[in-house]
Amino acid sequence: MEQQFDIRMLMKTEIALTRNKGGVLQGMVCGKRHEELIVYRCFPFQYESSYLSIRDAKDVELGIVRDIGELDPESAAELEKELQLRYFLPKVTRVDRVKNKSGLWLWELQTHLGPTRLAMRNLHEHIQYPGGGRIILTDLNGKRCEITDWQALDSHSRKQLEEIV
Amino acid sequence: MTIMDHLPDRFREQLTSAPLFCCRTDLLLDGSFGEQWMAVTEEAITVWEQEDRPKAKFSVLTLSDARVSGGIGGGSLIIETYEGPVVLARYTAALASMFGFAAKLIGALAKQEELPVISERDLPRYCPTCGHPLGEGTQVCQFCMNKGKAAARVLRYAKPYKRQMATAAFLLILTTLIELVPPYITKLIIDDVLQPKAAGSALLIFVVALGVTTVLMAVMQTVRGYIGIWVGSKLMGDIRGDIYGSLMRLSLAYFDRRQTSQFIGRVNSDAESMRQFLTDGVIYVTGELLRIVAISVIIFSLDWQLSLLALLPVPFMIVASVTIWPKVGRRLYQQWRSIFRLNTMVGESMQGIRVVKAFGRENEEMSRYDGANAEVVRNNIKTEGLWQFIFPAFHLIAGIGTLLIWYYGGGKVLGNEIQLGVLMALVAYLGMLFGPLQWVSQMVNWASNAIAAAHRIFEIMDTPSEVPDADRPAPLGKIQGSVVFEGVTYGYEKHHPVLKGVSLRVQAGEMIGLVGHSGAGKSTFINLLCRFYDTDEGSILIDGVPIRQISQSDLRRQIGVVLQETFLFDGSIADNIAYSKPDATPEEIMRAAKIANAHDFIVRLPDGYDTKVGERGHKLSGGEKQRVAIARAIIHDPRILILDEATASVDTETERQIQEAISRLVKGRTTFAIAHRLSTLRNADRLVVLDRGKIVEVGTHEQLLEKTDGVYRKLVDAQQEMSQIRGVSV
Ligand SMILES: Nc1ncnc2c1ncn2[C@@H]1O[C@H](COP(=O)(O)OP(=O)(O)OP(=O)(O)O)[C@@H](O)[C@H]1O
Numbered sequence A: 001m002e003q004q005f006d007i008r009m010l011m012k013t014e015i016a017l018t019r020n021k022g023g024v025l026q027g028m029v030c031g032k033r034h035e036e037l038i039v040y041r042c043f044p045f046q047y048e049s050s051y052l053s054i055r056d057a058k059d060v061e062l063g064i065v066r067d068i069g070e071l072d073p074e075s076a077a078e079l080e081k082e083l084q085l086r087y088f089l090p091k092v093t094r095v096d097r098v099k100n101k102s103g104l105w106l107w108e109l110q111t112h113l114g115p116t117r118l119a120m121r122n123l124h125e126h127i128q129y130p131g132g133g134r135i136i137l138t139d140l141n142g143k144r145c146e147i148t149d150w151q152a153l154d155s156h157s158r159k160q161l162e163e164i165v
Numbered sequence B: 001m002t003i004m005d006h007l008p009d010r011f012r013e014q015l016t017s018a019p020l021f022c023c024r025t026d027l028l029l030d031g032s033f034g035e036q037w038m039a040v041t042e043e044a045i046t047v048w049e050q051e052d053r054p055k056a057k058f059s060v061l062t063l064s065d066a067r068v069s070g071g072i073g074g075g076s077l078i079i080e081t082y083e084g085p086v087v088l089a090r091y092t093a094a095l096a097s098m099f100g101f102a103a104k105l106i107g108a109l110a111k112q113e114e115l116p117v118i119s120e121r122d123l124p125r126y127c128p129t130c131g132h133p134l135g136e137g138t139q140v141c142q143f144c145m146n147k148g149k150a151a152a153r154v155l156r157y158a159k160p161y162k163r164q165m166a167t168a169a170f171l172l173i174l175t176t177l178i179e180l181v182p183p184y185i186t187k188l189i190i191d192d193v194l195q196p197k198a199a200g201s202a203l204l205i206f207v208v209a210l211g212v213t214t215v216l217m218a219v220m221q222t223v224r225g226y227i228g229i230w231v232g233s234k235l236m237g238d239i240r241g242d243i244y245g246s247l248m249r250l251s252l253a254y255f256d257r258r259q260t261s262q263f264i265g266r267v268n269s270d271a272e273s274m275r276q277f278l279t280d281g282v283i284y285v286t287g288e289l290l291r292i293v294a295i296s297v298i299i300f301s302l303d304w305q306l307s308l309l310a311l312l313p314v315p316f317m318i319v320a321s322v323t324i325w326p327k328v329g330r331r332l333y334q335q336w337r338s339i340f341r342l343n344t345m346v347g348e349s350m351q352g353i354r355v356v357k358a359f360g361r362e363n364e365e366m367s368r369y370d371g372a373n374a375e376v377v378r379n380n381i382k383t384e385g386l387w388q389f390i391f392p393a394f395h396l397i398a399g400i401g402t403l404l405i406w407y408y409g410g411g412k413v414l415g416n417e418i419q420l421g422v423l424m425a426l427v428a429y430l431g432m433l434f435g436p437l438q439w440v441s442q443m444v445n446w447a448s449n450a451i452a453a454a455h456r457i458f459e460i461m462d463t464p465s466e467v468p469d470a471d472r473p474a475p476l477g478k479i480q481g482s483v484v485f486e487g488v489t490y491g492y493e494k495h496h497p498v499l500k501g502v503s504l505r506v507q508a509g510e511m512i513g514l515v516g517h518s519g520a521g522k523s524t525f526i527n528l529l530c531r532f533y534d535t536d537e538g539s540i541l542i543d544g545v546p547i548r549q550i551s552q553s554d555l556r557r558q559i560g561v562v563l564q565e566t567f568l569f570d571g572s573i574a575d576n577i578a579y580s581k582p583d584a585t586p587e588e589i590m591r592a593a594k595i596a597n598a599h600d601f602i603v604r605l606p607d608g609y610d611t612k613v614g615e616r617g618h619k620l621s622g623g624e625k626q627r628v629a630i631a632r633a634i635i636h637d638p639r640i641l642i643l644d645e646a647t648a649s650v651d652t653e654t655e656r657q658i659q660e661a662i663s664r665l666v667k668g669r670t671t672f673a674i675a676h677r678l679s680t681l682r683n684a685d686r687l688v689v690l691d692r693g694k695i696v697e698v699g700t701h702e703q704l705l706e707k708t709d710g711v712y713r714k715l716v717d718a719q720q721e722m723s724q725i726r727g728v729s730v
C-alpha cells in the first residue's frame, strides 16, 4: 500500500453515507463502496462536529471531513448519529443532587439521554476542565458525562455545582 | 447463585430451549439510557425491549460471526449476518467485558466451534449501595466497606502514644481547672476584702494565691506544649511512612493515570493536617469542652437565673456551627483542589523544564501559572472570607448574653440581691466562655481539613494493588526460565486492548527478538512478563507456574530488565549499578559494567564509579545511561533478561561490543530483546513479529525473510533501503 503523507480532506462529492438495515454505517468514499465505516473525532473536546476521521472496517483512514455541515443532509444526519453512538458522552441538562456519602461523591443527573447516576471517590481526579464553562465528569467505572457550560444551567443545578467546581 | 443476569420470566417463557447466556444492556439501540434484554440459545439470539414481543430474533444459522465495536465510553455488539453486519446491542463501558464474552460465544456458535466458558472476570458485579463494580473475586465493595469513620482511623495513629497523650490530657484538665481559679479569687477579693474594706493579711494571701496559680499554669503549659510537639512529630513520621509505604505498594497502573509529582506535596501536607488535628485539635476540643462544663457548673452555682439568661445565645451558636460545617468542608476541599492543580502544574513544567526552555515558552508557562494562581487566590478569599462574616456574628450573639447579664445583674446588685463580686465573676467567666470562640472556628477548620486529608490518605492506603500477590505464593527456587504466554489479552484501559490473544512458548535459554512497528505492543508484552500489569485474559507461566502465583519479589529476582526509558536514581554510578543487589562487591560492579561496555567511560570520569548521576550531579549521555542500566540489569545474574531498546542510543560499534558481551552472558538465559535496529537481533534464536497487538509471524531471520509479503520482510527491506540511501550498512 502506498503511504500517504498528507491529510486527505474529503470534499462533499467524495463522500455519501447511509446506514444498512442492521444499523451499521456504510457508504461511498472516494468512489469506493464500504460495507462498514468508522468515524473518529480528531478533537473530541474542542471540535465536536469538525475534523472527523472516516475510516474503513480495518481502521485505515480514508479521509477527514472538515465540517459536518459541508456534507449533504442525509450523510450529515447519519454521521451525526454515528458520532452520537460512538462517543457516548451524555450532556447534562440538570444536576439534581450532589452529595457526599461516606467518602463517596454521588451525582444524580439528568442528561439528554435520560437520567443517570455517577459515583466518584474524590473530585480532584474525576473532574476535568477543558476550558470555558465546560466540565467532563468521569465516574469510577469510567462512565463519562459532559456539562457543556455550567454557568448556563438552571439555578438549582448551579447551586449544586457552586462548591464543587 | 447464578452468575448471569436473571432473565425475566415473561421473556424466559418464549424460549424453546435453555439459554446459554443472557444479559441486560444499559443502553437502547438509539444510544439513550434504557434496558434491553438479550438471550442466546443453541439455535437463536433474541432481543427484547420493554414489550413482551421480541424486538429482534436471529437464527444462529444466518450468522457468520460476531464482534464488539468499542466506542468511547461504550460500545456495540455487532453480528455478521449474510445480509451484512447488524448492531445487536449497545452498552456503556461498564459492561464491555460481558459483551466481549457474548461476542465470543455467538461467534463460536456461528462458526460451530467449541463454546467458550464464561469466567467470573467477564461479568460485571455491582455493589448494591454505590453501584461501583466489585473487584475480582470479592463480594465486598472496596468503596463502601465500612472501614470505620475516618476520624476513628485517624485516632488509631495516636494509640502508640497513649501514655504521652494521657499525660498531656491530664495536664490540660489541670490547667483548665486552674484557669478557672483567678476569676473566683477576684470575686473573693472584691466581696471579702475590697467591699467590706477589710484590711489585714487576707489581701496578701489572695494575691499570693493568684500568683501561684499563674506560675503553675505557665509550668504546665510548657510541659504540655513539649509533649504535644514530641507526640506530634512522632505522629507525622508514622503517617508519612505509612503513606509512602502505600505508594510503593501500588501498581504501575495507578501511577500511569496520575501526575506523579503531586504526591510530593500530598505526603507532607496531608500528614501535617492529620497531625494538627490529632495533637492540637484533640487537645483543644477536650480542653474547650471541659472548660465549658466547668464554667457552666460554676456560674450556675453562683446564680442560676442570670446564667440561664447569659447562655440563651449558645443554642443558636451550636445550630449555626452545625449548619455551616458541611459548607466549610466543601469550600476547604475546593481550595485544596485549586492548590492541587497549581502544584501539578509546577511539577509538570519543572519536569519538562528542558522542553520549556528549548521552545522558549517561559512566558506562556508563566501565564498558565497565573491563571491557576488567580484561581487559588479567589478560592482562598472565598473560604477565609466565610469566617469574616461568621466571626463577628458569633461575637454579636455572645455580646447579647453579656449585655443581658450587665443589665439584669446590675439591677440585682443595686437591689442588693447579689454581691458585686458575683457579678464581676459572672462577667469574667462569660468572657472566658465566649472569648475562645475563635477556637471554635479554628476547630471547624482543622477538623474539616484533617478529615479531608484523612480521606485522601486513606484513599491511597485503601487502593488495592492491581497486581496483588497471591495468598500462598508458589515457592520458586532457581528457575529454568521457560516462559509461556497463553491467549494473553491486555489493554491499559480495559476496553481498548493493546495486546490481543497473544500465545507464545519460549524454551529456557532461548533468545527471542521482538520486532514490530512503533506502538505494536512490544513494551507492553514485556511489561506483562515483569508483571507490572496483570493480563485481562489468558495467563503467563514461568516454568509452568502462572505468574500470578509467584510472589513479586521472587519474580523480580529472576528477571533483569533494561527499560526503554532509562532512569537512574540520585546517587553514584556504583549505587545505581548495585541497585538490585545492594551487597554487590566493587569487583562485581566493575564486572557488570565491563560486560555492559560501561567500565571504560566510567573509569575515565573524574569521580569514577562514585560520580553522582540522576536528578542532580553529573549528567550522562543517553548511550552512557543505557549502558549503566544494562549493567544494573545483569548484576544480579537474572535467569530471564529483558532488553527493551537497550542499545538504541549507542553507536553501532559500541552496540556490537555490548552484543558480544551480552551474547556471552545470555548463554543459558532466556532473553527477550526488543530493537528497531534489526541487526541488533541477529543473535536471536527466534524473532516474534508483533503487529497491532497480535503475533503475526514467528521464526528465524531466514525463515521470515522468505515470506515475500511478510511484515518482517517489509521492515528489513525498508531498513536496507534507508541505509542504502545513507550509504551505510545496518
Ligand atoms: N501506560 C500506558 N497507558 C495507556 N496506553 C499505553 C501505555 N503504554 C503504552 N500504551 C499504548 O499501548 C500501545 C502499545 O505500546 P507499547 O509501548 O507496547 O509499544 P511498543 O511496541 O513498545 O512501541 P515502541 O517501539 O515505540 O516502543 C500504544 O498504542 C500505546 O499508546
Ligand SMILES: [Mg+2]
Pocket: B522, B523, B524, B564, B644
Ligand atoms: Mg516500546
